[in-house]
Amino acid sequence: MLTVRPSIDPAITAIAPQFRALSIVVEAAPIANAAIGQEALTAACLAVSPETPAWAEAHLAAWSEVFKSFGAKPKRTPCSAEALRKRVLRDGTMPAIDPVVDLYNAISIKYAIPVGGENIAAYKGEPRLTVAEGTELFDTVKEGEVVDESVDHGEVIWRDDKGVTCRRWNWRQGVRTRLDSTASQMxxxxxxxxxxxxxxxxxxxxxxxxxxxxxxxxxxxxxxLLSIA
Structure with missing residues (x-):
């Protein structure tokens, strides 16, 4: 079985001392039921409301406070779950992207939780959650081209040995490790x-x-289960 050993920098303690996460590692098999992702996404979009689940508003508000604590502006760059739910509450739906991406987006929308999906085969070393020095590079798309940009000093990032894989904790994923249903290791x-x-x-x-x-x-x-402790 594929082994992935994510780590959390002790410096995160000062930002979110009770942070916890589930790490899920997948050795993929051929997709037999591609419709599962879109079905889950459609169901999540139809069921979403600001009041469900009961703790959704409090959870997203807590993420906003965490973002503020490391200098991010959550109204401009919200956590991924808040961005998804706001879009669905505004538009009533979300277009399908990819079976696997649709599935984990559905979980994020339904449970008001940031969910990241990564092609772990593209990683150099293990994933780690840490505080940026400001010299790390993040690959993103601007005007249709992949470009590298520097992250902010003090910003919380996911990274590997090569560079940043997700900016502002869970706001935006990079290009190099982006996941889709063709990946064999997720x-x-x-x-x-x-x-x-x-x-x-x-x-x-x-x-x-x-x-x-x-x-x-x-x-x-x-x-x-991952936690700072």
């Missing part, structure tokens, strides 16, 4: 703060795993 990270009950975190992870197993029967999947 890594998902579901990130929560105390406003989200721990049992809800596990429920979100279990629903993602169940959807992946239905989509690609035979996939090998393992999960692990």
């Amino acid at each position: 890594w998902f990270i579901l990130e929560s703060l105390p406003a989200m009950p721990e049992e809800a975190l596990y429920a979100a992870g279990d629903e993602l795993i169940e959807g992946l197993q239905r989509m690609m029967p035979g996939a090998k999947i393992e999960k692990q």
